[in-house]
Amino acid sequence: MVDVVVVYKIDRLSRSLMDFSKLVDVFDANDVTFVSVTQSFSTTTSMGRLTLNILLSFAQFEREVIGERIRDKFAASRRKGMWMGGNVPFGYRVENRKLLIQDEEAAIVRSIFERFLQIGSATILARTLNAEGLRRKNGKSFDKGLLYKLLSNRVYIGEAVHKGTSYPGEHQPLISQDLWDNVRSIIAEPPRKRAGHCRRQTPALLRGLIFAPSGCAMTPAHTRKKGRLYRYYVTTSVQKLGPESCSVRRLPAGEIEAAVIDQVRVLLRSPEMIVKTWATAREDGDEINETEVRDALVQFDALWEELFPAEQARIIQLLVERIDVDVGGITIRLRTEGIASVIAELWERPNLG
Known part of the structure; x- marks a missing residue:
């Protein structure tokens, strides 16, 4: 049970006239006496309530003036370009x-x-x-x-x-x-x-790397039908001499790119390629052991889908020397030194180091 609420000054309880009025109503309803040590007045008389309202009005006015001064000072400091606190920006x-x-x-x-x-x-x-x-x-x-x-x-x-x-x-x-x-x-x-x-x-993943059975390069091309984009790799001789000039005329880009990526992943995990990559890295003076090479290549396999297209294309250009396409399948020649370069990049990533 609370009988008396004592404050040093009335503005120590609240500087809002409306809030204080509500508090006084609560005090009255519960027979609680409100006392200000340094201000003598009685809230039971009309003159006492008038005095209280005047004092509270000045307290609220003072609070608002202080707020305005703070906001003006803050704005002036910002106009000078000063940092005024808050969440520190990343960087x-x-x-x-x-x-x-x-x-x-x-x-x-x-x-x-x-x-x-x-x-x-x-x-x-x-x-x-x-x-x-x-x-x-x-x-x-x-x-x-x-x-x-x-x-x-x-x-x-x-x-x-x-x-x-x-x-x-x-x-x-x-x-x-x-x-x-x-x-x-x-x-x-x-x-x-x-x-x-x-x-x-989005860059063509195999640009400059893929060749038809005739030895001619295959270049990216695309068509659009009913608002949809279809990408292809077309043999350059077909574009110049006609479709009879090559047994492989054009290939759907999505399918051939997916097939190349799958083969690259398999080749990168092969024991022979891991040993070759480790040897190349050692020749370049990199202090890395065979286990670390294997771990980095496994990490590459998991990371591939998270890379954006431009980075995927850049890595394929580093890894692949040449892709030969025939009616019977594809043959991929990798760059051992390119693999070592990719390994070095992966090893520097925070989740590997």
Whole structure:
């Protein structure tokens, strides 16, 4: 049971006139006496209640004035580009109330902007970053929403934002204005248009590597029927001399690419290839043992589906020297030195080191 509520001043209980009025009603309903040590008045008389309301009005006025001064000071500091607290942006650290670049995180931020510019998909990019073992400040994985928020944060071009208005910041930018503008132009596109653009920009996985039985190269081509895109690899002699010039005229791109990837995976896991790759790495001075080579190749096999198309194409170009196609099947010649290079990349990833 509470009989008396004692405060030093009435504004120590509340500086809101409305809130205090409700509290007094609760006190009255429960026969609780309210006492202010430094202010003598009685709430049982009309004059006492008037005094109380006047004091509370001044207390509320004082609170609002203080709030306005704080907001004005905050806005003025932001206009000067000063850091005023809050969640520290990924890529920075705070020291003496200033934003300073955190090198390791800054490298990830730059990579995110550059990779998004290349592939135009936050979903694929988030999946790739997580597969590489990269994490946020709090240790959680990246997701599409977080990446869009990061790609929209003007702090990375050296600006301080207050209520939608940007000002030059005191901190150093992480990326250039040109890179920012290019990324923003992609984000400004409608999602469907951007998805179509990503598909059109998807590199041909086997460009420059695949050859027909005649020895002629096979080049990427495509047709569109009823709004659907169909990709092929066509023998160059067929394009110039007609379909009779080659027994293999054209191949569906998706099928031949999948077949090549499956064979590459099998070849990479073979004991012979593991030993050759280890020997090549040792010749190049890399301190890596046979077990580490095997583990890295297994990791590559698991990681492949998480890579975005441009990175898949780059790795295939490193791994494969030549692909010969015949009516009876395909023959793949791998680059041992290319495999060693890919192993070195995989070994440097955070989830392998």
